[in-house]
Amino acid sequence: MxxxxxxxxxxxxxxxSLADLADCTNQILLKRGFPEHPLDAFRYFVGDGAKMLMTRVLPEADRNETLIEECRQDFETAYRECWDKQxxxxxxxxxxxxxxxxxxxxxxxxxxxxxxxxxxxxxxxxxxxxxxxxxxxxxxxxxxxxxxxxxxxxxxxxxxxxxxxxxxxxxxxxxxxxxxxxxxxxxxxxxxxxxxxxxxxxxxxxxxxxxxxxxxx
Structure with missing residues (x-):
């Protein structure tokens, strides 16, 4: 062919881009009082868009559409500041x-x-x-x-x-x-x-x- x-x-x-994606996401989790994730975990969190990223990183018991959307918006704001760090x-x-x-x-x-x-x-x-x-x-x-x-x-x-x-x-x-x-x-x-x-x-x-x-x- x-x-x-x-x-x-x-x-x-x-x-x-994994390190910047992870750092940005962990910042959002920390600000909201949720636990961070190790870098390697993000290999399976990323790849399906910002909304799915936020869904995957939030504790299952806390996941709801309102929180996921708020975190997605937070991510897009935060990522503007950290997308090119590493x-x-x-x-x-x-x-x-x-x-x-x-x-x-x-x-x-x-x-x-x-x-x-x-x-x-x-x-x-x-x-x-x-x-x-x-x-x-x-x-x-x-x-x-x-x-x-x-x-x-x-x-x-x-x-x-x-x-x-x-x-x-x-x-x-x-x-x-x-x-x-x-x-x-x-x-x-x-x-x-x-x-x-x-x-x-x-x-x-x-x-x-x-x-x-x-x-x-």
Whole structure:
């Protein structure tokens, strides 16, 4: 198959953002008198949007829609101050993006991070590459694993889904790629395990960014 484009998940795929997400969330929990969580726990808390993040980190007995929404709003306010404290592109991501550009593949991003922050982080932390479309979680648009966002990218770029490599680090990403008809590639430098990725539809697994280039031969 001749691939024409690549769609990347953001957190855990392009950007190592776990520490900032964890610190920001733990600040909110502490202010409200709830216990903090260790960094590694956030590997399974993140990936499905801010509302689901807040749902997962709150004690089960205290979860209700009002509190979850208040914490989500608190998160979006707090994250504006801490999104770039420790977040950086993963090792060899710049080299991968350069190589994909040289091969004239179109680059896109689809994230469950709020759209505002998705645009912000890509603009400031990946400024040297042109992404044809960058989409985060938007009101009125179903979040991943619903394929709506991915299909919107395909429609706007006039590229069929089966011409896209879709790179992600979670079950949510693999399910999105499968549902949209893309080629799902699970990445092991992110937040989840190879087993999770394979169980949810990964057709290829890469241990390091530059291994993606082997899929283009």
């Amino acid at each position: 001749q691939f024409k484009a690549v769609c990347f998940d953001l957190d855990g795929t392009l950007l190592d 977040t950086v592109p993963y090792k060899d991501i710049p080299e991968l993006l350069d190589a994909l550009n040289n091969r004239q593949l179109k680059l896109t991003v689809l994230s469950n991070k709020p759209h505002e922050f998705t645009l912000l982080t890509v603009k400031h932390l990946l400024p040297d590459w042109e992404f044809e479309m960058v989409l985060g979680q938007r009101e009125g648009v179903p979040r991943k694993p619903d394929p709506a966002g991915m299909l919107e990218i395909c429609l706007q770029l006039e590229i069929s889904a089966d011409s896209f490599l879709y790179l992600g680090d979670t079950a949510t990403d693999m399910k999105t790629a499968v549902a949209a008809g893309c080629f799902p590639v699970g990445v092991l430098w992110g937040f989840r395990t190879e087993e999770e990725l394979r169980d949810n539809g990964a057709r290829a697994i890469v241990k390091a960014p530059l291994e993606v280039l082997d899929l283009l031969i």
